[in-house]
Amino acid sequence: MSADQTPRNDRIGIDRRTFLQAGAAAIAASGAGSAVASPMPAPRAAEPLPTRTLGKTGVELTMLDAGTWRAPGLDRLLRVLYSQGVRVIDTAKSYGSEPAIGRWLQQMPEVRKEIFLVTKDHPREPKDLLRSVDERLADLKTDYLDLYFVHGLGGTEVDWPKSKEFKEAAEALKKSGKVKFVGFSTHDATRAQQIMNAAEGGFVDAIMLQFTPWLERDDPLNRALDACFEKGIGLISMKQVAGTFSGWDQPGIDPLGEARDRVGVLAEKGFTPYQGLLQAIWSDERITTTCVSMRNTDQIRENVAAVLDYGASGPLTLSQIHQLRDACRSHGMTLCADCDGRCSRAAGTAAPLGDLTRYLTYHEHHGYKSEARRLYAELSDAQRDWRGADLLAARHACPNGLDFTKLLPKVDDLLA
Ligand code: SF4
Structure with a gap:
């Protein structure tokens, strides 16, 4: 075209x-x-x-x-x-x-x-x-x-x-x-x-x-x-x-x-x-x-x-x-708009996975890099720690099918 x-x-x-x-x-x-x-x-x-x-x-x-x-x-x-x-x-x-x-x-x-x-x-x-x-x-x-x-x-x-x-x-x-x-x-x-x-x-x-x-x-x-x-x-x-x-x-x-x-x-x-x-x-x-x-x-x-x-x-x-x-959904959403925290519950973690992925979206796609880092910095160590979480269960629970396995390492790389 x-x-x-x-x-x-x-x-x-x-x-x-x-x-x-x-x-x-x-x-x-x-x-x-x-x-x-x-x-x-x-x-x-x-x-x-x-x-x-x-x-x-x-x-x-x-x-x-x-x-x-x-x-x-x-x-x-x-x-x-x-x-x-x-x-x-x-x-x-x-x-x-x-x-x-x-x-x-x-x-x-x-x-x-x-x-x-x-x-x-x-x-x-x-x-x-x-x-x-x-x-x-x-x-x-x-x-x-x-x-x-x-x-x-x-x-x-x-x-x-x-x-x-x-x-x-x-x-x-x-x-x-x-x-x-x-x-x-x-x-x-x-x-x-x-x-x-x-x-x-x-x-x-x-x-x-x-x-x-x-x-x-x-x-x-x-x-x-x-x-x-x-x-x-x-x-x-x-x-x-x-x-x-x-x-x-x-x-x-x-x-x-x-x-x-x-x-x-x-x-x-x-x-x-x-x-x-x-x-x-x-x-x-x-x-x-x-x-x-x-x-x-x-x-x-x-x-x-x-x-x-x-x-x-x-x-x-x-x-x-x-x-x-x-x-x-098929295009790999990164921002949760239905955030009742069911992903974290399914994954058995205290980390708010929806928030973490939202901050990543602010950083990567909305141009608010410092705001994303500020929000991330406000989280406690326990809230930032998603290690050991069952990320496949989280994805399964998420109505938007967020691929936490791909997204969360990026959160660590870019916001920590
Ligand atoms: S399950 Fe999905 S939509 Fe709900 S809080 Fe988690 S990331 Fe957001």
């Missing part, structure tokens, strides 16, 4: 190093890319993006949600995102992106009422929520948040979503008028239980969770999502599964071409695997919107194209989703 015959998505950003994330249209915690490097002209005003209702809040959100974790060139990207119709903006105290959003809102105050602004922080106790919100408002240069998440609910906070303290703090926040809705984000191993507790508690408005579109029917997380959906708790997907193409660094490998050979719908639509992944997630009606970091104009265009096409052509079939799943 000549360059001129190359499909559009091949030309605008396919990095051989990534498979799912072919246009580097990342998971919320994804990699490198420069907003200013984009050769493409500034986009024109776009057609409205498809929307879904955020549970019982009744608020209509665009199904594409802009994550801003360490986004370079965010001042410009925010304007491009807005011009392309994206109306959900996601940030957090720890992302470092609140000041840029604050500048945008000061320069274009008319935007504030048009967007759904989400931020996060992790106070030590529910009673500290109000103080935390005041700080977020000051940084964001606004007088209200649409949605405030307790950021990254942890394994020792499993009961918060049904606790009296959190309920009272959430009610006080909403009564103050500073926050419209309250919830939590989670990618913790206990998230199925956290989310089930939220359904039981009934007071949380929304949850943002690490999600994969091919959860098993009887997976506890799937049952917890059903329970929340029935209770009208809004669900937002983040950290969508990302994978790398095994052999990406070998000459003659064409990950995108192989994916299209295996997944007919990608070839039909001229889509990257990542665009297919987004459509697979939107095909789950429980998910209101999908938070994606977009680091340049090309990534914004890719994701906007995916959501507009979804609006026009509707959900993928189960068989298309399974084709995509199988293609992802």
